[in-house]
């Protein structure tokens with residue numbers, strides 16, 4: 001199904017007004033091949049998953065590819081084959097409920113598995129790429145179907161090879177490997193251990209603790225528009241650190257500093273431009289709280305934050321949210 005000059009506001013979790021030259025819905029590989037061979041459709045092609053990490057700053061001049069239909073999840077022992085348009089949190093719930101470990105720390109991250117594999121979405125000490133064995137990709141340049149492994153993906157903090165080559169590949173499905181429930185829980189991050197209390201750390205109990213912590217800090221994606229963390233946590237050299245700055249030693253001469261702390265120190269909690277504002281419980285998140293923000297409001301607030309943090313700390317924040 002092709003829609004031209006489509007209103008795509010409701011296809012992103014930020015819900016700022018946006019349009020695209022074309023949106024195409026496809027459900028199987030034959031349809032994807034036909035769509036991407038159609039010379040009449042505007043280029044470039046861009047896969048739209050859950051739209052949970054995107055900001056459209058102008059009309060998108062190409063064609064958005066949206067996959068429709070049920071997403072399949074199949075398990076063979078510890079190996080799970082999952083369609084890329086599966087909601088990541090639905091997968092986390094199913095894996096934890098079946099008694100497998102690994103995905104529970106990723107609970108509550110909005111968006112699809114495919115989107116999470118592109119940007120290596122992470123939370124509470126786990127990253128989506130950690131569990132990938134291989135993925136099947138449709139190469140829009142050659143028209144071939146490739147199977148690639150985790151090394152090919154070049155995973156790093158919130159990045160991958162797919163994030164560097166955003167217009168080339170469509171993830172079809174992924175083979176993920178999780179661990180049996182007897183494997184140790186990953187409770188090292190922040191207050192996860194204390195949130196769990198004296199409950200046994202089953203995958204489901206850890207999932208519930210993660211969801212509770214997320215809900216206390218992050219806006220509810222159903223009622224408040226946002227794209228989660230707007231900035232990456234900067235990785236800086238030792239000489240950039242100030243005494244009181246929280247930091248995480250990366251062991252390679254660099255330290256990760258919480259951008260939320262830097263923004264907080266600049267007094268920007270609750271700051272706003274037009275309808276865009278800094279979320280008070282977690283200043284790393286820019287929200288469209290009343291639904292009246294435009295992309296220009298968000299970008300103006302982004303610039304204001306970057307300038308304030310640079311002036312105070314000489315650290316330049318980079319956005320984590322993809323701008324189009």
Ligand code: EPU
Pocket residue numbers: 122123124125189190217218227228229230231232233246258259260261262264280281282283284320
């Ligand atoms: N902080 C403040 N003031 C605040 C809130 C936080 O100073 O009001 C500081 C504190 O020092 C706190 C630190 O920020 O210890 C870190 O906060 P938090 O544990 O919430 O994590 P984060 O670094 O802000 C990252 C991810 C989140 C993920 C959480 C939990 C990035 C860019 N963000 O946030 O991911 O949920 O850790 O693992 O790495 C996302 O990517 O959309 C996202 C929400």
